[in-house]
Amino acid sequence: MTDSSTRTERPLSPHLSVYRLTLTMVMSGAHRITGVTLYFGTLILVWWLVAAATSPRNFDLINAVFGTWIGRLVLFGYTWALFHHMLGGVRHLIWDTGRGLGPVESRRLALATLVGSIVLAVLVWAIGLVLRG
Amino acid sequence: MRNSFHHIRGLGSARSGTEHFWMQRLTAVANIPLVMAFVVILVTLAGRSHAAVIATLGQPMVAILMIATVLSVVVHIRLGMQVIIEDYVNSEARKIALLMANTFFSIAVGLAAVFAVLRISFGL
Numbered sequence: 001m002t003d004s005s006t007r008t009e010r011p012l013s014p015h016l017s018v019y020r021l022t023l024t025m026v027m028s029g030a031h032r033i034t035g036v037t038l039y040f041g042t043l044i045l046v047w048w049l050v051a052a053a054t055s056p057r058n059f060d061l062i063n064a065v066f067g068t069w070i071g072r073l074v075l076f077g078y079t080w081a082l083f084h085h086m087l088g089g090v091r092h093l094i095w096d097t098g099r100g101l102g103p104v105e106s107r108r109l110a111l112a113t114l115v116g117s118i119v120l121a122v123l124v125w126a127i128g129l130v131l132r133g
Numbered sequence: 134m135r136n137s138f139h140h141i142r143g144l145g146s147a148r149s150g151t152e153h154f155w156m157q158r159l160t161a162v163a164n165i166p167l168v169m170a171f172v173v174i175l176v177t178l179a180g181r182s183h184a185a186v187i188a189t190l191g192q193p194m195v196a197i198l199m200i201a202t203v204l205s206v207v208v209h210i211r212l213g214m215q216v217i218i219e220d221y222v223n224s225e226a227r228k229i230a231l232l233m234a235n236t237f238f239s240i241a242v243g244l245a246a247v248f249a250v251l252r253i254s255f256g257l
Contacts, residue, residue, distance in 0.1 A: 035210075035213050035214075035217075036214070038210065039210045039214055042206065042210065042246075045246065046249070049190075049199075049246050049249035049253075050245055050248075050249045052183065052187060052190065052249065052253060053248070053249035053250075053252040053253050056183040056184075059183040063180075082172070086164070086165060086168065089161045089165075090165070093158065124172060124176060127176055128176040128179045131177060
């Protein structure tokens with residue numbers, strides 16, 4: 001860890017703004033953003049577990065909060081972020097083996113991640129809602 | 134590339150070798166089946182009564198699975214957030230403070246979740 005405060009001003013290379021936006025670029029950013037979302041979203045899970053472990057009243061409260069349409073929307077978004085990050089992670093594991101890095105394959109993998117995450121999130125919620133009756 | 138790797142001795146300049154990379158990958162792989170099983174449990178519990186949820190979460194296999202998931206996830210989120218902090222925070226003081234906060238957050242989340250699962254398992 002070098003001390004960055006003592007670093008002299010150096011010219012910065014033209015960064016993201018000079019490049020045409022590509023799908024793989026957006027998906028790379030999305031992987032990080034979904035990661036941050038999932039990080040803070042663990043608080044919802046902790047709230048749910050602690051509520052279940054304390055009293056039926058606390059448990060009913062969180063169920064009521066996430067039973068509203070906005071609550072459900074948040075949970076659906078969280079489910080989608082989860083699958084997006086999971087499939088994005090699988091993509092990284094594939095890259096770790098040295099495969100799928102070419103322009104065609106990487107774009108295909110990015111597209112598969114995007115479509116797959118939406119399909120899985122919708123599927124999980126459809127099953128959940130059917131089970132709920 | 135070959136030369137610079139060739140000259141690295143022991144654990145390299147950060148003194149931690151490939152530990153971070155390896156743990157990130159290890160927990161990533163572990164998270165796939167764990168989180169999938171976790172999602173299945175959550176889906177079956179959606180909208181159920183408190184008593185029903187407690188009964189399911191209190192089963193040994195479910196509780197063990199939940200705790201394993203929490204541990205793997207907590208290690209993974211801590212490593213991931215560490216990279217983000219190191220990437221974007223330039224001030225050394227703020228970086229150290231945030232890295233500490235990241236560790237505290239991850240441990241707090243892990244402890245609270247594990248405690249809740251154990252409390253449910255061993256009876257409220």
